[in-house]
Amino acid sequence: MRKLSKTSLLLAVALALGHGAALALDLNKPEDSYQAMLRVVGDLSGKPVYKDWDATIFAQLPGEKARPILRTIGFNAGRLIKQPDGSYHWVTREVSFYVDLKTGQILDHWANPFNGKTVKVVQVANDPVSNKFPLIEPGKPNPFAAFSRFEVRGDVAWMRWDVPLKYPNELKPDLYPEESHGDTYIASEHFHFFVNTADAQSDAATTTPTHYSWFRTGPWLPWMRMGSAPGTLLYSGNGRKYDSFEALPEQLREYTRKHYPKFMDAPTSFYQPNETSWSYYRKLREAEAAAAKPTGK
Numbered sequence: 503m504r505k506l507s508k509t510s511l512l513l514a515v516a517l518a519l520g521h522g523a524a525l526a527l528d529l530n531k532p533e534d535s536y537q538a539m540l541r542v543v544g545d546l547s548g549k550p551v552y553k554d555w556d557a558t559i560f561a562q563l564p565g566e567k568a569r570p571i572l573r574t575i576g577f578n579a580g581r582l583i584k585q586p587d588g589s590y591h592w593v594t595r596e597v598s599f600y601v602d603l604k605t606g607q608i609l610d611h612w613a614n615p616f617n618g619k620t621v622k623v624v625q626v627a628n629d630p631v632s633n634k635f636p637l638i639e640p641g642k643p644n645p646f647a648a649f650s651r652f653e654v655r656g657d658v659a660w661m662r663w664d665v666p667l668k669y670p671n672e673l674k675p676d677l678y679p680e681e682s683h684g685d686t687y688i689a690s691e692h693f694h695f696f697v698n699t700a701d702a703q704s705d706a707a708t709t710t711p712t713h714y715s716w717f718r719t720g721p722w723l724p725w726m727r728m729g730s731a732p733g734t735l736l737y738s739g740n741g742r743k744y745d746s747f748e749a750l751p752e753q754l755r756e757y758t759r760k761h762y763p764k765f766m767d768a769p770t771s772f773y774q775p776n777e778t779s780w781s782y783y784r785k786l787r788e789a790e791a792a793a794a795k796p797t798g799k
Contacts, residue, residue, distance in 0.1 A: 526703050529652040529659065536638045538702045538710070539650035539661060542695050544582035544592060545709035545745075550768035553578045554750055555598070555716055557739025561616070564732050571615070573601035574737070575608075576626060577750055577758075581768035588637040593769040597762050598626035599754075608757055614726055616733075624725040624786065627762055628777040630769055652702060659702045663693040672780040673724055678787070681724035687780060689720035713742045724783045 527534040544551050554577040560568040576598025583591040599608045600623050609623045638644045652659050667689045673682040695714045702710060718737035722728035744750055747758075747766045758765055775781075 527705050529654060529702060531640075532644050532647060532650070533638050533640050535652055536644060536646065536650045537705070538652065539646070540582065540590060540635060541708065541710040542661065542697060542702070542712050542743075544580055544590075546582060546584070546590075547708040548581060548583060549709075549745070550579055550581045550747075551709065552744040552747060552750055553580070553714070553741055554744065554754060555739045555741035557716060557718075557737045558603075559600075560736040560738065562734045562736055563616075568736055570603060572609075572612070573603055573606075574598050574626075574739070575601055575751070575754055577741075577754055578631065579747070579765060579768040581770065582635075583770075583772065590635040591632065591772040592635055593630060593632045593772050595629035595765055595769060596626065596631055597628075597758055597765045599757055600625065606753075608753070612726075614728075616726075616731070617728060619727055621725055621727050624723075624779075624783055625761075626779050626782070627765065628779065628782060629764070630773055631776050632769070632772055632774060634772070654699055654702075657699050658696060659699040660694055660696045663691075663695075665691040665693075667691070672778070672784045675730065678724070678784075680727045680729050681783070681787075683721040683728070683730055687721070689718065692717040709743075709745070711743065713740070715740045724780060 527538050529535045529538060540546060554575070556575050557573065558570050559572040559574060561571045562568040576596060578594050578596040580592060580594035583593060585591060600612070601607065602609055608625075611620055612623050613620050636645065638646075644650065649663050650661065652661050667687065669687055671682060671685055671687045675682040675684060693714055693716055695712050697710050697712045701707070704710075716737065716739045718735075720735050720737070722731065722733060722735060747755065
């Protein structure tokens, strides 16, 4: 017998008492599916949620079979903050750490098999990574319609996020010849969120348990020192949502607690611009250059 989640049990009780109509979201209605999406993403109560990931990174060189080169483990700490007009701010920060495939240890340095260089690893520490979710009213256009569309197959429902990316590269080739792959950053991220159908339809809980898969395509990481060498990185991973930092896997918790303690909690207000691995790397390099300049009297 399939074990029901707490939310599923609450919904079953409500249905038995004749109150199901007041609690159920209709995933075919745009405004209801949008509310279901918010519960999958975060917690309407304003409590922080934590989504982790564990992914293998493959290198895809022209004409060659993709080969695994690294793992990355990390998490996003996020909070939904309701606004007076009924919309939400989604405020988050995230870390991701690069892991040796054989030892499972988080790396400080990496022997790049493609250029023979041993390079210093720069972990991901992006703060903020935030967005705004507008109030969606019945009959009004939903700018997030593509992200709040659920597919239902019996007791499992899922939604898919496809996010193609293209914008000016933070690292210009003339200033960062070893770290920059070109003037334009091109990548894509793809998510499938899987939930219990009864949980997705419930309006009784403020958050929905979820597992998800994650796939990403992108250029060489700046710290790999590959410059404009042809090739692509492919990320294949999965994760789930937790209701506290302490529920995350131990290795993630301990490394974060020691090196990035600010990321143990989600932000409490909306601020931008958003940070990326490339803008974070540029800031680190600029800080190193400033520190290296001689100071005169």
